Amino acid sequence: MLNQKELEEIRYALHQIPEIGLEEFETQSLILKWVRVWTKDREDVQIKTWKTGILIKISGTVGRRTIAWRTDMDGLPVDEETGLSCSSQHEGRMHACGHDVHMTVALGLLKLALEHPAENHRLFLFQPAEENHGGAKLMYEAGCFEEKWSVDEFYALHVNPNLKSGVIATRPSTLFAGTCEVHVRFTGESGHAAFPQDANDMLIASTSFVQISQTIISRNVNPVDSAVLTFGHLEAGQTANVIAGDAKLDGTIRAFIPETLKKVKDRLQDVAEGIEKSFNCKVEVNFIQGAWLPVVNDHALTEKFINFCNARGNFQEIDALMTGEDFGYLLQKFPGMMFWLGVDGKYPLHHSKMSPDISKLEISVALIHDWIYQRANAKKIDN
Numbered sequence: 001m002l003n004q005k006e007l008e009e010i011r012y013a014l015h016q017i018p019e020i021g022l023e024e025f026e027t028q029s030l031i032l033k034w035v036r037v038w039t040k041d042r043e044d045v046q047i048k049t050w051k052t053g054i055l056i057k058i059s060g061t062v063g064r065r066t067i068a069w070r071t072d073m074d075g076l077p078v079d080e081e082t083g084l085s086c087s088s089q090h091e092g093r094m095h096a097c098g099h100d101v102h103m104t105v106a107l108g109l110l111k112l113a114l115e116h117p118a119e120n121h122r123l124f125l126f127q128p129a130e131e132n133h134g135g136a137k138l139m140y141e142a143g144c145f146e147e148k149w150s151v152d153e154f155y156a157l158h159v160n161p162n163l164k165s166g167v168i169a170t171r172p173s174t175l176f177a178g179t180c181e182v183h184v185r186f187t188g189e190s191g192h193a194a195f196p197q198d199a200n201d202m203l204i205a206s207t208s209f210v211q212i213s214q215t216i217i218s219r220n221v222n223p224v225d226s227a228v229l230t231f232g233h234l235e236a237g238q239t240a241n242v243i244a245g246d247a248k249l250d251g252t253i254r255a256f257i258p259e260t261l262k263k264v265k266d267r268l269q270d271v272a273e274g275i276e277k278s279f280n281c282k283v284e285v286n287f288i289q290g291a292w293l294p295v296v297n298d299h300a301l302t303e304k305f306i307n308f309c310n311a312r313g314n315f316q317e318i319d320a321l322m323t324g325e326d327f328g329y330l331l332q333k334f335p336g337m338m339f340w341l342g343v344d345g346k347y348p349l350h351h352s353k354m355s356p357d358i359s360k361l362e363i364s365v366a367l368i369h370d371w372i373y374q375r376a377n378a379k380k381i382d383n
């Protein structure tokens with residue numbers, strides 16, 4: 001097993017090399033280096049890669065079913081400001097969503113699994129591109145879970161700085177929202193700052209679009225339902241005295257119900273048409289959907305997991321949140337569940353100062369291993 005110090009060293013190494021989705025080459029090679037040492041001469045272990053992803057399967061002694069654990073691998077395009085000694089060495093990249101901790105947990109679980117043979121197979125998935133390309137869906141569609149790589153139960157976690165370190169929180173139904181990325185491109189006519197009458201200003205068009213589209217949430221979504229529309233990136237024009245002839249706007253929509261997500265998308269198209277008319281410009285709206293389905297936990301498995309955690313005294317109830325996760329896609333294909341792991345921090349996920357407290361990692365890894373081990377010796381979901 002990996003002790004607390006060894007887990008911290010692994011996280012330290014991974015935190016320094018954050019990479020954007022589908023570019024996780026250094027991360028993949030570091031993980032493979034460790035895994036190859038641990039699995040040397042093991043005939044019960046198979047390893048395969050898909051792009052920057054890795055799958056490791058440990059055969060069970062009886063081998064009726066496969067219990068799988070998934071970690072994501074990618075970082076975000078964020079400039080790290082934690083001031084940590086293990087800060088990112090990759091400019092403009094940061095593990096601001098805790099995927100470095102997720103990978104550390106997965107490696108801790110893998111090491112324990114290698115040391116504890118079980119009746120059924122165990123599979124460890126290191127999945128790229130959770131934040132940007134929906135790597136879970138890409139891997140599924142590429143056939144990564146076919147034939148002897150198929151899965152009977154899939155589990156995953158996400159760190160949560162709002163929960164005390166080591167606390168586990170989940171619910172036996174929807175945990176995360178379904179999300180959809182929105183990319184909007186505005187094309188008008190640039191011109192001299194002094195002659196606005198001869199141009200169509202895309203800075204004004206894009207900011208008007210942002211303002212008006214916020215009313216979709218307050219005026220079109222049923223108040224007893226809920227949705228989020230966040231634009232996190234806007235770029236317009238080039239310099240102070242040239243009217244912006246184009247603008248780029250990127251954001252995300254979140255909702256628990258697919259119909260609500262669709263309503264927000266439809267209304268965004270309407271607003272785009274209105275802006276086109278009002279500003280005599282072109283507005284193209286592109287939606288990227290399909291990977292980040294709502295994370296819906298299997299009821300029976302989650303109830304069992306909650307009882308298991310309660311018996312160890314570190315479970316907390318939690319409401320569904322508007323975060324997104326492409327693990328939701330895998331949960332539509334395989335039974336399983338996701339949970340939050342508390343890492344008590346001052347700054348939220350995606351913040352440039354996000355700094356998880358990982359002092360309880362060894363205890364958390366041991367608990368999750370016990371759960372997987374139990375499931376890897378169970379005959380089916382009901383026992």
Ligand SMILES: CC(=O)N[C@@H](CCC[C@H](N)C(=O)O)C(=O)O
Pocket residue numbers: 097130131132158179180181252292322323324325326349
């Ligand atoms: C837990 C978490 O923070 N997840 C991310 C996942 C983003 C997926 C995709 N890029 C999207 O925006 O939907 C989140 O932003 O919630």
